[in-house]
Amino acid sequence: MAYDTEKKLEDLILRAIRQVLAEQLPAKRRLYVVFADAFDCRCVNFLRSLSPADDVTVLVDEIQAEQVRCDIEQACPFASVVLTSQARSLPLTDSLTVYPVASRDFVVKAALGLADTFAARWLARCFAVGSAVHLQLSGLARFTGREPAAYVQQILGYYRKLLEYGITIGHHLPQEKAGNPVPAAVTEKKAPPVVTCQDKVLTAADLYPYDKGTILLVGAHTVVTSFAREAALSRGIEIRRT
Structure with missing residues (x-):
């Protein structure tokens, strides 16, 4: 009887210690990966750069899922893969959404507030709750240097608009806590x-x-x-x- 009592007490102490240690661990950042355009090597390279320190969820549509699920799991084995049709229930508060590849068409639509695709509608949801959004610089279309100056300025204006919206653009993910930027x-x-x-x-x-x-x-x-x-x-x- 005494042994059983001591065993139960030991179990309670160990459980309490585990709970305290778990509470002391920093919460993982909720990170969503959205493919605004075709899945290619740039997407794979980005997924390989991610760390298990983040709670990574990759959003793909039903057609993409059959083709790219294996590549996603190999590049980022700790990521969860969720179909876009099931994404509505995912929490966006205190999250960071990353677009590894974003075409010029997507940038223009995002700047103008057009939400005719899943990627654009997800962006609108991020804006609605104040969650952070990041575009990978390596996934943006570059100018050739032969475009008319007026065209270049127009496109740059769309990028400036995204920056005004609080979207970050760069080679590395923002380290700040996700959410609305401080005024x-x-x-x-x-x-x-x-x-x-x-x-x-x-x-x-x-x-x-x-x-x-x-x-x-x-x-x-x-x-x-x-x-x-x-x-x-x-x-x-x-x-x-x-």
Whole structure:
């Protein structure tokens, strides 16, 4: 009888310890991956870059699921795969949604508030609850340098609109807690960020992840396209040679 009592007490203590340790562990960030366009190697590379530290859910439609489920499971074995038809019940509060690949068509529709596809409707849901959204820079269409200047400015205007919506664009996922960005009026004034660019050619598309006021340091032999200079001027980004 005494042994049974001691055993029960030991079990209770161990259970309490496990509960305390579990409560001390940081909660995983809820991360959704949405494919706005065709699934390709850029999507696979992005999935491989993810960490089990995030609670990853990949959203695919029924047609995609049959074709890409195996690739998703191999690239990111800890991710959950959910059909878009079942996505309505997924919680968006305190989450981050990532679009690894986003065509120019999707960017234009997102900037104009058109929600005629699942990817666009999901974006509208994110806006409605104030959850964070990120576009991978590597998944955006780049300019060739032959487009008319007016066309380039129009497209850049759509990207600026997305940035105004609070969407982040860059090579790396934002580390801040998901949610609405803090209004500039309540943030402390900080020194302008200084970023070093090692690219041999700097295009307008390379400026997407940088905020107004950024000082971009480029090498003495870096080629800065005319569109990049125009985009930097319109966005308040200073390009300096080292």
